[in-house]
Amino acid sequence: MRFDAPVLLYGAGREALSTRAFLAERQPGLEVFVTVDSGSADIPDTAPIAPQDLPAAIAARRFGLVVKSPGVSRYKPVFALMEAAGIAVTSNLNLWGTAFRSGRKVIAITGTKGKSTTATLAHLMLTRSGLDAGLAGNVGLAPLDIAGRHAIVVFELSSYQTADMDFLPDIAALTNLYPEHVDWHGSVERYYEDKLHLIDRDGDFAVALGASAQGNPRIARALRDTRRLLPGLTEAQDEAVAAAVSGSRLRGAHNLGNARLAAQIALGAGGSMKGVLAGIAAFRPLPHRLEEHVLGGMTVVDDSIATTPEATKAALAAYAGRRIALIAGGHERQQDYAELAGLLAGYGVTLLATLPVTGDRLARAAAAASPEIERIEAQDLDRAIAALAARRERFDTLILSPGAPSYNQFRNFEERGDRFVALCRAAFAA
CATH class of the missing domain: 3.40.50.720 (NAD(P)-binding Rossmann-like Domain)
Structure with missing residues (x-):
């Protein structure tokens, strides 16, 4: 080149x-x-x-x-x-394709949510199967940094990367599809089109779909031919994966779905069932993705990666039955919070602290749907934590799962999550 x-x-x-x-x-x-x-x-x-x-x-x-x-x-x-x-x-990804694609097995995983966990799990399952696999993209290394060091490369790709990806994978996987990143793509329709460009192409490659992606008419059209689909897990394999997840650090039904999809990918790429189960056991939660901390006897959950209402619903479902204080709200992307507001009480939310800008809409929707939930409309994360610390007796689990990006108050979700954990340590660890 x-x-x-x-x-x-x-x-x-x-x-x-x-x-x-x-x-x-x-x-x-x-x-x-x-x-x-x-x-x-x-x-x-x-x-x-x-x-x-x-x-x-x-x-x-x-x-x-x-x-x-x-x-x-x-x-x-x-x-x-x-x-x-x-x-x-x-792009960096496409330069990798020109320089290093030949002679390698490529697994490309995307989706609105769950792609990082699924890609990490698939990589663990492959390496625990004794295969030479590397991880790159949004997790792991930048594509060009992984170069040609591995026979198998697992790419975790955002819609920004799939939009103009110019080479084909051997296996393409889609976890789910919800509206997001409208400011980058210009419209929800264009977001869908750019995300689905991973599978909506001519070529001989296999496709794996997460449970939430199956049955979606838009995804079915992009798939084109169901003969592309990888074989699903057998009943025995599915039961073994579910049992392994129940004893692992993967929390919530959505992460069981991620593990099932990762197992399907790993087996389709030549991994073994023994490697699949070992990969699940080896998994450690990624930063800011339902990352748990126990502070002063209270469970504090950093889910700052949650930038959609669907992700917040998954986080709450993972802790359903607890007495939950939820912190939500962030950068405006015109997402609908009505359904989330109607589910809060059922998940066990007793306190809702909202942040600008989207928190204003969530607070209004929650007031209409569940007036019994106490609402705190805070100007920033510091004031939200201070207000919650004064109401410590009302909850046993505190979750930051904003359902919105961070850009109006933080550079990125990592900075937001780090600040949340630091504030909670100061407020609750003693």
Whole structure:
């Protein structure tokens, strides 16, 4: 692979750093530019181009290829300018496909929720089966960082990555499909289209569907042919997986579903049932995904990854029967909270602390559906924890499961989760 013109990195995060290292190794003298919409463009051995200067740089053909980071929407108007100028746009993932795809078995897993857990489980199951497998994408390494080190590569992919993925996997898996990331994609319909691009293509590859994805007409159309589907688990295999999950650190019915899908994938990729069960036993909860802490005798659950109402419902279902204080709310993405509000009391929620902006709508819906639930409308996470600490006797389980992204108050869900745990340690650990 050789680059005949300078390259522009659009974005300066983990994948951009990975791409720069790859370019330096492949073609040391290559001129590389970088642009960011916000924050620092701190990428070694690059020259910055300000976003407002991109149209002039495109017209002058200062670069011949753009490697776009996943967080940068492919629907930004500047990319239409690049297309009109004949400047190709690619990604770290697609560069991996060109450089390393040949001769490897590729498993690509996506879905609105559960994809990280499913991918991690599938990887554990394969390695515990004695197979040479690596994990990359949103969990594990950036695609180019994993390079060609493994015979099998499990990719956990967001809709940002599946949108323009230009190579085929051997196994494609979809956990579920709910509205999300509308701000990046521009519409719910486009989000669905970009997410389903993983399976809605010609080619000889197998497909595995999570329980929530089965029976969805939109997914069925994207599947095209049911003969693509991997064989399901046998009754004996399903019972063995369920028994293993019940004794593991996987909590909630949704995680049982993730384990079933991962087992189907692993077996389809050549893993053994012994490896499947060993992988379940080896699983440790990923950060900010129903991550439990026991503080002062109380269970504190960091589920900051929950950016949709469906994810919050799954979190509450995992702790149904407890006396729950729920913290929810965040960045606005026009999601519907009416159904979630109607389920709160049934799950055992006794206190609801809401955060701007979406928390306002959830609080109003909860007031109408379950007026017996005490509501605290807090301006930020610090004040929510302080208010809950004053009502400590009213709950035994505190869950941060916002049902919305964090961008209005935090840089990302990781920062939000870390802040939540730190505040809870200060308020409840003594």
